[in-house]
Amino acid sequence: MRSIGLHVPSVRLQPALRHSLLTASLLMAGLSPHLHAAEVPANVDGKRIAAANSEPGNWMTTGRTYDEQRYSPLKQIDQSNVGGLGLAWSHKLDIDRGVEATPIVVDGVMYTTGPFSIVYALDARSGELLWKYDPQSDRSRAGEACCDAVNRGVAVWKGKVYVGVLDGRLEAIDAKTGKRVWSVDTRTDPSRSITITGAPRIVKGKVIIGNGGAEFGVRGYITAYDAETGKQDWRFFTVPGDPKEMPKGKGMEIAAKTWFGDNFYKQGGGGTVWDSMSYDPELNLLYIGVGNGSSWNPRIRSEGKGDNLFLSSIVAINPDNGEYVWHYQTTPGDAWDYTATQHIMLVDLEIDGKPRKVLMQAPKNGFFYVIDRVTGELLSAKNFIPINWATGIDLKTGRPIRNEKVAEYWKDPEKKARLIQPAFWGAHDWQPMSYNPNTGLVYIPAHIMSAMYQDVDGAPPRSKFKSIYQLDVNTGMMPEDPEGLRKIADTWTGKLIAWDPVKQEKRWEVPYSTIFNGGTLSTAGNLVFEGTADGRVVAYAAETGKKLWESPANTGVMAAPITYEVDGEQYVTFMAGWGGAFSTFAGALSLRAGVKPNAQVLTYKLGGTARLPDINYKWADRKPEPPQLTGTTAQIDQGRELFNSSCSQCHGINAISGGVVPDLRTLSAENHQRFLGIVYGGRIPDGMPSFQGHLDLQQAEAVHQYLIKRAYDLKEQLAGAQKTAAK
Template sequence: MNLRNLLWPMLATLALSACGKPSDPASTAATSEPAVTAPASDKPAAAVDGARIIAADQEPGSWMSYGRTYDEQRFSPLTKIDKANVSKLGLAWHYKLDVDRATEATPIVVDGVMYVTGAFSIVSALDPVTGKELWKYDPKVARDKDRDGCCDVANRGVAVWKGRVYFGAYDGRLIALDARSGAKVWEVDTVVDHERSYTISGAPRVANGKVLIGNGGAELGVRGYVTAYDAESGKQLWRFFTVPGNPSKPAENKAMEMAKATWKGDVYWKFGGGGTVWDSIVYDPELDLVYIGVGNGSPWARDVRSPGGGDNLFLSSIVALKAETGEYVWHYQTTPGDDWDYTATQHIMLAELPINGTKRKVLMQAPKNGFFYVIDRATGELLSADKFAPANWASHVDMKTGRPVETAGGDWSKEGKLISPGPIGAHNWQPMSYNPQTGYVYIPMQEAIAYMAPSAGEKKFTGKGNWHLGGESIALPEDPKELAGAAAAHKGHLIAWDPVAKKEVWRQSYETIWNGGTLSTAGGLVFQGTADGRFVAYSADKGEKLWESPANTGVMAGPMTYEIDGEQYVTVAAGWGGAFPLALGGIYEPAKVRAEARVLTYKIGGTDTLPPPKNNVIAQPEPPELKADEKTVAKGRELYNANCGMCHGPNAIASSVLPDLRYLTPEKHQMFAGILAGAFAQKGMPSVMDKFTAEDVEAVHQYVIKRAHDLKKELSAKEAAAVPKT
């Protein structure tokens, strides 16, 4: 059997692409102009500045920035909810978000208002005591824009500063709203090249009156950068590119001159190079530095993007910049010459730790590659690097050179290899937290391998909406038993990691990967949502499960907590979607939760209830007759997995987030070609006719029909097995 048809390629590509996705009909309810449903208040709205964030512990009831404080530790000093009474937590209120897709935001609560985002970057302002909507703003992102992103139409939240709310729209705009009314104050276009697939999913940060934002799109062929804008006017103040541009032109600055020397050939700039700053941006007010986490290369395969090797700076790096000017200060590259989509965009947090008897100002990160890093944040000196998850691509990090020691088992340039972790990572975007009382970091860790193999094909940039991997496309086995083996090879865990002792202290294990971010509190608790639809509290010291509540959907976002009028609340944004659910969620039974997007808020004695969860059982319509020969079906399989599988599931095994094409109605089968030509573009299914011929469309359709008949046989066999034998 061809290796590409084995169970391991499942994670070689991770998210969305050409075949598009329909939007939740509820999304039409939001309007571009905010609907104010509560009277104006005399109280200040989002009156936040740097001094107030620095002094956040003096008003622990607020949550004023993405990670609560500039250090991004996601630790709350609140103690009203603790180990003794957490079992009495109940749902205080819930708020339905507009679009049932990936929900990844951490809400902000300040000056009596909660600000939260949902899919397609829709912003809601809520009463944090009752959940009542105060206003809502929809930036009207085109629903077929999701084709230009890797990992669903998610948004991780807002920043607030001096009466304004800032957020990035998925199509690349940075928008400032009036915090009181939700009216738009200004917007700017952050995209440098609209012929490329740039997006924004991350939350902005504000430092010294500058709004900082990065972009996504490395898999789809872009050049990464981070930009600072004036918070008052939206004027661009500085921009730092993370990878060099056209090698025939002068570099923009000394940092790019340094980076340029680490790339080979002239192919990379045609692909964009990658290196997007799509998530972690941290401001250090003590040193007046900004730390950015830089993403993967474009394409993934380093032999394709940089023939002849090279470290390819600043891919997979943590980079320190001067906050005032964006000038380069130092960097540490976690994965030189990244070959595995090992982004270093994962959560970065700041702390002071005793290292060898001396207190050091450090930053900590647990990126995709499976190593936990502690770095001196003033100098960039590596202090420790230890495996927190299984990783076979490198044996260890050489502390003299700071470089990983790669293994032969991780080299897939000549032949396919099983790689651990795979591109989905040992830790993805879901934020970790640090509790200074226990000294532990709480990491949503996962064991997620992948089969990665070189490709003799794609060697050129092929435009917007197309993935550029430099390797083989995703493909799963079609045999149900092999699929079960694939699912069993992936495991999710919550681990408590001691960054000083450099070891795991305790863990809680789950049935599947892609569990939520964490929150730790002075009440001795750790909160985390799960992929199988629960919200859970553990003891911070020992990891004992103390409480859980159903969420009706998978929970991925980082929880937060706040206090109003002496009452502590815990909130999490719940909603299934993103890279893993779209690409592989269909093969994991525990992850087949429905996508229901809500804000869930709990308090001691809460009595609210959720409506019953969506029905997860759908009857299969009778599939049409399969008319194609084996050669045509095989061609359709190749085309489907390369262009449609990242959205609708490899081998047409979809998750519950987007339609499973094996369940298409007779009417949808009749208009299949029209759908691929853009008939449903406004519902989120873009046209793919820029890459398909009419014969290609028919081949894909016949493959989908074939898979529908396969499913029919599987369901019939299950029904027969369930009948009691007499």
């Protein structure tokens, strides 16, 4: 049943009073108050999700439907009138860091998340805040998250809202009151850097959630919890455990034969399920995408041998008991961070004149895969961007044909660096793609990027503040000088690609100046919506890629938009806010986007007249105030190495911040004086952990001297820019 769209006046009311007024309004109208919106907010179950096309005005699960196509049948907004879109309302989020959530909209209420897993319930008509839930995530753990304090959204089920918290908890919230109902710690080992950034999915009354942390040395798994009680139902591990113990279950029996030595167990193995899932109710199969290894380097991880299942794989699981059904590995023996955690969508296609139930994915490795979702058989695969690590896919074996001279850096006796494309953020990262059944096209937010990969000696010890980016593979991607950075930035670009999955060919593309543009949405109005890294929200013609509408967002947009309908009016919402892995780790390159963090919800409708709020950037106009540089060349070199291995995850390689967290080249004179106090004491409200016990006094001082040196470099650059501008 769809909402009838009665609306409580737009004033700030407590949830109980709002509910009473809405119930009274329904009774006066001669209607039953026992409707979805009136009696049980977020009253969603499996039948309702499976029948989502019968109520297209709602967006009840992350991909709108269990098949995760991210296609909406709504068509009030179409190619003829999309130019009339205007801002209907906006809502400012609490923390200006990366925003990656897909909102859920059920019966006129929007449920979404911001940084540090804060949950917001908003009136979908006006943006009015109904309630807010802050899980009080342990912010000192932000340094143990590979890719900013992001969250990709919630799930809803029978009156509850579910969120995965950055510090590893899964929590259920009452959808009416915003109060916590239950909380579970999903971590298998609290000493490891296990985090959650992905959105839960709910299948047959089970809340299913994976975890992140492969970059920091964890063992991957996915867990199902009872939606009502939070009790664990089952857990599926994606890589083997202690090789001295017998593997448990069919999946681990298969996987254990593909690993060698015991260092993978000491390091963690990796294979985290940190994002994508989809579900086929007819086949009763849950499909999960599995991530990269820990360590990246297969020589260190598994003696350079084996496929290392189920790294970089799509795995089909029975959701009733968590048992393995089948798998397809996109990148056997992954050595490049080619995760298969990217968006998995289910579509029925006609291939070679026969109807096939297929699964489609465009993972990091650059190939677009069409796979039989019943059996796991590979049907076709073709690269959708230029790549050099492989020359194709052998359709008989399903395995990539590696370009060994380029790709296998760990076998080089001289340990030379090799330029490999795509690099670690892949040809397509977490930003969702979408499918339009009318055009038959998939709309992929693609990356064009490469980096140097180089083997390093030894097996470095696991450290919660040192990610694989710096530990076991030297990706040597960024020099300190501005000209060198500019040359690299010119090679890191993005595209929106319209891909024909049957013909395995590109239909059209739109180029962008940088990577990390937003996920996509397609609609029955023959439109494709996408936000961009350079701060725009855009609508394209689905058949041709012609730009039909554009509006500024006052920040970079990474998340995928949604569309919904309330009271007969269609809306389009973008979760906007710059941040994430690109802007923190590769800050110098992300600056090319020219945007600042500004976390907000932007919702548009035809004829909308709201004003886009001004941005208030707290790090604006900070200038370097360095003390005298006293460090030796050796000390500064040590400081650079320590900074890039321990601090760059948040503050950027070579101390160049993308603006999400402070640029440490612009430390104030006061903060230079209390540098050791900050490093050892931490700044927990901001997410800065204490490094006491991780850096000794001599090492901390070396880092400080490196930052002082970088501050003087920045002063010189700014002075040069002023002289150039004055000429």
